[in-house]
Amino acid sequence: MGDEFSRIARYLAPLAGPEGLGLTDDAALFTPPAGQQLVFTTDQMLEGVHFIPGDPPSLIARKLLRRNLSDLAAMGATPLGYLLTTALPSGTDESWLAAFANGLAQDQTEFGIKLFGGDSSSSLSHISLSATLIGYVTLGGALRRNGAKAGDDIWVTGTIGDAALGLLARYGKLQDYSGFLANRSLLPMPRMGLKLADIAHAAIDISDGLVQDLGHICEASHLAGHLHAMLVPTSPEAAMFGDAMLETRLTGGDDYELLLAVPPDKSEALRLACGDLPVTKIGKFTNGQAGVTTLDQHGQEIKFLKSGWQHF
Amino acid sequence: MGDEFSRIARYLAPLAGPEGLGLTDDAALFTPPAGQQLVFTTDQMLEGVHFIPGDPPSLIARKLLRRNLSDLAAMGATPLGYLLTTALPSGTDESWLAAFANGLAQDQTEFGIKLFGGDSSSSLSHISLSATLIGYVTLGGALRRNGAKAGDDIWVTGTIGDAALGLLARYGKLQDYSGFLANRSLLPMPRMGLKLADIAHAAIDISDGLVQDLGHICEASHLAGHLHAMLVPTSPEAAMFGDAMLETRLTGGDDYELLLAVPPDKSEALRLACGDLPVTKIGKFTNGQAGVTTLDQHGQEIKFLKSGWQHF
Known part of the structure; x- marks a missing residue:
């Protein structure tokens, strides 16, 4: 100073x-x-x-x-x-x-x-x-990335991909009539104050992109993460762009939603803890090689060219 | 992260x-x-x-x-x-x-x-x-800038002005045969671990320049600071440049020595606390308008064009 x-x-x-x-x-x-x-x-x-x-x-x-x-x-x-x-x-x-x-x-x-x-x-x-x-x-109440267990479900708050589309809109690369997407990029809403210590086994905020941040939990917890692309919650404004923007939505950064590992018997407790904030089950952790597999509606693996924001 | x-x-x-x-x-x-x-x-x-x-x-x-x-x-x-x-x-x-x-x-x-x-x-x-x-x-043991009292002496650790001259040397603007001055600019030595809580009334580290940082104590403590330029400790390497560099030495930044307000009856305790680190009395705080007066060997005021580093 x-x-x-x-x-x-x-x-x-x-x-x-x-x-x-x-x-x-x-x-x-x-x-x-x-x-x-x-x-x-x-x-x-x-x-x-x-x-x-x-x-x-x-x-x-x-x-x-x-x-x-x-x-x-x-x-x-x-x-x-x-x-x-x-x-x-x-x-x-x-x-x-x-x-x-x-x-x-x-x-x-x-x-x-x-x-x-x-x-x-x-x-x-x-x-x-x-x-x-x-x-x-x-004391001891901090949520970490390394606590996920095989059998935990993968949950996510809010909607995913808005900020990445909003950034494109701000560069004039797509239409954003309502300004909703741009606003999600400019002014994210951190998900403070959820009482998840006794509910979630692991947590991370989605800053680098859903796939990449899920990968961080997988690596830290030594688990495979199976992500169902069609279950990922999408805002109406983002859904408008359909599957053409799927990769951008799932790998784009800056959403600042929470990604959680939650045992199946805590699903209801999770919903209650989140109150008005939507929370959606999008996949599962299993034993297996650490990493993320993204699946389409037919259970086929989707490969992405990039898995998130990389500043380096 | x-x-x-x-x-x-x-x-x-x-x-x-x-x-x-x-x-x-x-x-x-x-x-x-x-x-x-x-x-x-x-x-x-x-x-x-x-x-x-x-x-x-x-x-x-x-x-x-x-x-x-x-x-x-x-x-x-x-x-x-x-x-x-x-x-x-x-x-x-x-x-x-x-x-x-x-x-x-x-x-x-x-x-x-x-x-x-x-x-x-x-x-x-x-x-x-x-x-x-x-x-x-x-608890309560932190040294602040605002604790100086009228009658306290102004003390400083180490030598002052080396880093400012060292910066000039690194730009080729003066000779620094030993590399001492450049080293003082590149690798300052913070004065950690001195037990001064019961000795000094106020302290600041000299990052912006001696005159300016003394000014910070004066303002925070609502006191006048009288600084005797000839008493300011100078390394042999800096003294070589004589009075031509007086303003640079007293207003240059980056020395990271400590400037202290110490009541006269704590002078000996201060010397003991500083151990091998030289510490020098260079002036006095009195009641009066908050600010620094720098005096030459005749007691005449010296005016400087600038009073320290200003990044803005």
Whole structure:
């Protein structure tokens, strides 16, 4: 938290919790909740990589927080606060900063978090942002990727593929009359606060793409995952594009829905825990070589050219 | 911690503590030490802003950690671990990654810290790095900027101005026969582990420049700071350049020494606490308008054109 924070700090200081010491000290001071484990995650948003130049700064701010919040949601954690780093081209004007800070403020309220501190610098060219989120879980209560068991069903919240189609729509590559798909790409909704610790054996948030993220659970849990493509929940807006967009829907990233391994006798408990949020059974874990097999309506394997977002 | 972490994770996974869950989960899981407060700080290193393109990757890694460690030192905190974000141009080769990871490993050993997690992405052009450090202090034991009292002396560890001259040397703007000055710029030494909680009223690390960082204590503590330029400790290598470099030495950044407010009756305790590390009295805090007055050997005020690094 150097003094280079000062310009942006005028906008950010009102967002700081007491842990942030007014953003005027070298570091933040935080008293951990007694008897809990802390959960830390960090994610960045880079102009031209994770967002499109000219995207509304308030939405960039909110997506930065939400991508990190979604990682906490996947572990079953309750968020507390965050540290923020910003690197902005020196010409960045005050209205950008004001809108960016406003987006942070909105989501701080929505998700009950506070700014703990940060670092700000000028950048030579593009905007680069990162946030470290801090949350907590009860001791031993964290959901992991490695807990899936053979016989567990594969479940997913919400609908899958909207954000990948929304990104195409934002590049003018497909029509999105209602703006629903673009909105799912610009402002994902992390699935916070579901009480899944005694229901799910494993969880992950879908940031890299359904097939790839399912693969992460399979690898960590040493299981085969059988994914039924026709069962994957699809929004009406995404369904409009039919099977032509199947690969994009199943391998595209940025949905931030939760993918869960749930034993069959917990199906009803899962539905209850999810309340109004739709949750859909899309496949099964079995013993076998770790990896994902995607099946069509005839039980034939579908091969995809790519299995998700790869930043490298 | 998306899958984009995978390439660099091959180099980073061996650096992870148990909190990092093998760098294969969505977030890190950390059990805080009982009865302590946690200290969080975050700082970035951007190519072309905080380091020179082509700088050795191991030194970039170590300086990234050390800049953050120094913020913990200023609060009197003991470091535990860190989260790391990297954004590297897609052509970055394996040898760069290997050397970067090696630098992290060296300083993990030197400072007793572990990798908790991170995020990695490709960048469009320059390298950008950030780290969030996590440490702890005993409850209420953190040193702050706002605790200085009228009558406290101003003390500083080590020597001041080496890093700023070292940066000039690295740009070929002055001679640095021994390489001492460049080394002070490339590989600062954070002043960890000094037991100052019962000695100093306030502390800050000198990252922005002596005059500017003293100004931060003055503002936070609502005091006037009187700095005697001739008392500021100078290495023989820096002293060679005489008064021509006085402004650079006193306003240049990146020294990562500690600046302290210490009541006169604690001078001896301070020297003892610092052990082999030189510590020098360079001025005094008094009541008066918050700000720094720099005085020459005749007690005349010296005005500087700039008062430190400003990234904005």
